[in-house]
Amino acid sequence: RGGHLLSGDARSLSQEPDGRWRVETANGPLVAGAAVVALGPWSDAIYGPLGYRIPLGWKRGYHMHYAARDGAKLNHPILDADVGYLLAPMRRGVRLTSGAEFARRDAPPTPVQIEVCEPTARRLFPLAERLDPEPWRGARPCLPDMLPIVGPAPRHPGLWFDFGHAHHGLTLGPVSGRLLADMMTGEQPFIDPAPYRADRF
Numbered sequence: 001r002g003g004h005l006l007s008g009d010a011r012s013l014s015q016e017p018d019g020r021w022r023v024e025t026a027n028g029p030l031v032a033g034a035a036v037v038a039l040g041p042w043s044d045a046i047y048g049p050l051g052y053r054i055p056l057g058w059k060r061g062y063h064m065h066y067a068a069r070d071g072a073k074l075n076h077p078i079l080d081a082d083v084g085y086l087l088a089p090m091r092r093g094v095r096l097t098s099g100a101e102f103a104r105r106d107a108p109p110t111p112v113q114i115e116v117c118e119p120t121a122r123r124l125f126p127l128a129e130r131l132d133p134e135p136w137r138g139a140r141p142c143l144p145d146m147l148p149i150v151g152p153a154p155r156h157p158g159l160w161f162d163f164g165h166a167h168h169g170l171t172l173g174p175v176s177g178r179l180l181a182d183m184m185t186g187e188q189p190f191i192d193p194a195p196y197r198a199d200r201f
C-alpha cells in the first residue's frame with residue numbers, strides 16, 4: 001500500500017556521501033535510506049562489484065508448448081518421474097518441461113532434455129506440432145545449501161539482500177518479503193533469520 005513502481009537499471013546503484021542509496025530510473029534519480037537487492041539470478045551484478053563473494057549458481061530449466069492432436073485435451077498435469085519431465089495444460093498449449101540443467105546463467109541454450117523427453121511424452125499424450133520457435137529457458141538462482149539469502153548486506157548499512165530462492169521463489173516470495181520487512185522495520189522477525197544470513201558462506 002502506498003508504493004510506487006519505477007523502472008531502471010539496478011546496476012546504476014551507488015552510495016551517496018551521506019550513506020543513502022541511489023538508482024537511476026526512467027523518472028530520474030531515486031535516493032533512499034535503504035535498498036534491497038532482489039534480482040534473482042542476476043543479483044551478482046550488484047553484490048559482485050561491492051566485493052561480496054557469494055557462491056550463487058544457476059539451475060536452468062526449459063519448456064516447450066505443443067498443440068494437441070485430434071482435439072485431445074489434457075485436464076491436469078502429468079509427471080513422468082522415470083524419464084523426468086512434466087506435461088501441463090497451459091493457455092498457450094500443452095507444456096513439456098525439462099529437468100534442471102547445471103550451466104552458467106548466460107551460456108548458450110542446450111535444450112537436450114526437451115529433445116530427449118519429447119518422444120516419450122508423445123507416446124503418453126497425442127502432442128502435435130511445437131508452438132514456440134525455441135524452447136523457453138529460465139535460470140533458478142541457487143546457493144550451495146539451497147536456502148536463500150534474506151537479510152542485511154554485512155558490510156553496507158542500508159543495503160539488504162533477498163535472493164537465491166532456487167526452485168521455490170514463486171512459493172517463497174510472500175514469506176521472504178515478510179521476513180525482510182520485519183528486519184528492515186526493526187520488528188521481531190516472525191521466524192529466526194539466522195539460516196538465511198549472507199555471511200554464512
Ligand SMILES: Cc1cc2nc3c(=O)[nH]c(=O)nc-3n(C[C@H](O)[C@H](O)[C@H](O)COP(=O)(O)OP(=O)(O)OC[C@H]3O[C@@H](n4cnc5c(N)ncnc54)[C@H](O)[C@@H]3O)c2cc1C
Pocket residue numbers: 008009010011038039040041042045059060061062137138139140141162163164165166167168169170171172
Ligand atoms: C524452469 C523453472 C521452473 C520453476 N518452477 C518453480 C515453481 O514451480 N515454483 C516456485 O516457487 N518457483 C519456481 N521457480 C523458481 C522461481 O522462478 C524463482 O525462484 C523466482 O523467480 C525468483 O524470484 P526473484 O524475484 O528473486 O527473481 P526473478 O523472478 O528472476 O526476478 C528478477 C528480476 O530482476 C530483473 N533484473 C535483472 N537484472 C536487472 C537490472 N540490472 N536492473 C533491473 N532489473 C533487473 C529481471 O528482469 C527480473 O524481472 C522456477 C524457476 C525456473 C527457471
